[in-house]
Amino acid sequence: MEIHRPPNNYFDDALIRNLADAFETLDKDQACRAILLAAEGKSFCAGANFQSRPELGLALVADFRVAAPEARFAGNFVKIGIHPGFGLTHTLPRLIGPQRATLMLLTGRRIDGETAVAWGLADQLSPLDRLRADAYALAAEVAESAPLAIISTRATLRDKLADTVEAQTRHELREQSRLMKTEDHREGVKAVAERRPGRFVGK
């Protein structure tokens, strides 16, 4: 599956809903043993106007991630004055541990592809010109094994992940709703768009 909104692949609710529907359809197809999600353009998600849309959150929903050294991962929620969403406060610590998740989410720092692989945020580093082929090879590696064993093992390893993420998302939404009403959120959105530090007042 490929997202066609180059170059920045901005995400919105409709796109997320389309993706979810497509995943559910493929899930019912016995012949489908792995899904490769990619995005047209320079990178999976990027953009000068990047404003904490759920790109990182979406990337963490996949079982595996293949990244180029040029890839950048960031969740800059605190810079725009809100709380992280899309389950990130559960999925990110699950992947890279609570400490590195805290570093990323309290600073809003961008992590490059090599650091992402070293931390476990991505599973494999591939040069940009081999990224698709390598991601396909990883999907094929999973698809090659016995499908019932894959489904059963994956279910065990994910355990209550979907329920936990759902509960965490509810908590995130409550905090986001509260913070979206603050002066600092308005200032943060403006500051990020103008590529300058925000002038925050704690209100």
Place this chain on the structure above:
Amino acid sequence: MEIHRPPNNYFDDALIRNLADAFETLDKDQACRAILLAAEGKSFCAGANFQSRPELGLALVADFRVAAPEARFAGNFVKIGIHPGFGLTHTLPRLIGPQRATLMLLTGRRIDGETAVAWGLADQLSPLDRLRADAYALAAEVAESAPLAIISTRATLRDKLADTVEAQTRHELREQSRLMKTEDHREGVKAVAERRPGRFVGK
């Protein structure tokens, strides 16, 4: 303690039971402060006919692991169409995190000694000709400290590990029993023995 079934050190129920009995006997001996478990032959566990016997599971029962760069770690359960066992779906994520455990268990990939140490699957990398000596030195390092403090600290850090592993093993056995009846399991065992990808049908 040394396992004498070179060169491949195939494991069976009798061997596991003998090991468990020997551990329990040593555990009652006040003079025993550490146990070093090794295997005669090229490596702790290996073999052209490797068919998801509990080698990796057994290695993860120990407190620490010393590995040579030549060591290979794998759990190829999905290739033979069954679910992992021996508590691996708890002990492996506990050591290397849920993400890398998922990569290993959904692909069946072999991990070399260096990667194992980088991921925390092994605690120390030693050249093959110093492996025993280095493992002995690590055991001696633990044995040198105050035994009651070691017992108490180890119990705290393991917490409910034994109970959790037991419960997880029951879940694993249920899934294994179910999958062992499938066509794909029979095909998987054959395919691995013939060193070719399985032709799986999802039944």
Place this chain on the structure above:
Amino acid sequence: MEIHRPPNNYFDDALIRNLADAFETLDKDQACRAILLAAEGKSFCAGANFQSRPELGLALVADFRVAAPEARFAGNFVKIGIHPGFGLTHTLPRLIGPQRATLMLLTGRRIDGETAVAWGLADQLSPLDRLRADAYALAAEVAESAPLAIISTRATLRDKLADTVEAQTRHELREQSRLMKTEDHREGVKAVAERRPGRFVGK
């Protein structure tokens, strides 16, 4: 904030209480967005007579740690015959995983600054002559973002951390009280002071 007890910055109850009071006061100050805790002298905490005082435990209370390559991290509790304290049996596995925490706490090994950063025990490696400046820059990076979003995100990521650490500290104190009465504890304190291995009897 700076601890002025060079060169070894020995810690005692009064110092810990003063630190806690100072943190609480700063916490009430809306203008304070980050606290940098440092120690005068060669290193944050060190000392030839290092006897499992809560230095490592205190360092792990902070949100982030900046370390020089020359830094050394150790919890040598088992060498003096007691159980770790100050919440370390929860905070250390939380940062570096249960396996590396077990290696540190069952061997009492010293970990250098580079290993600490590789394991996630410290977040950043800085040369000794830039340590303060880099720690200040990290604090400033956090302080620059919207304060309400920082507070909210940090609370989510720490979740029940304070409660869990409090409960764990109670367990640690029980084990410490019990072990402090042993012959091996007295021998361990002497042995560490005399820089020799202890002669332990398991009593």
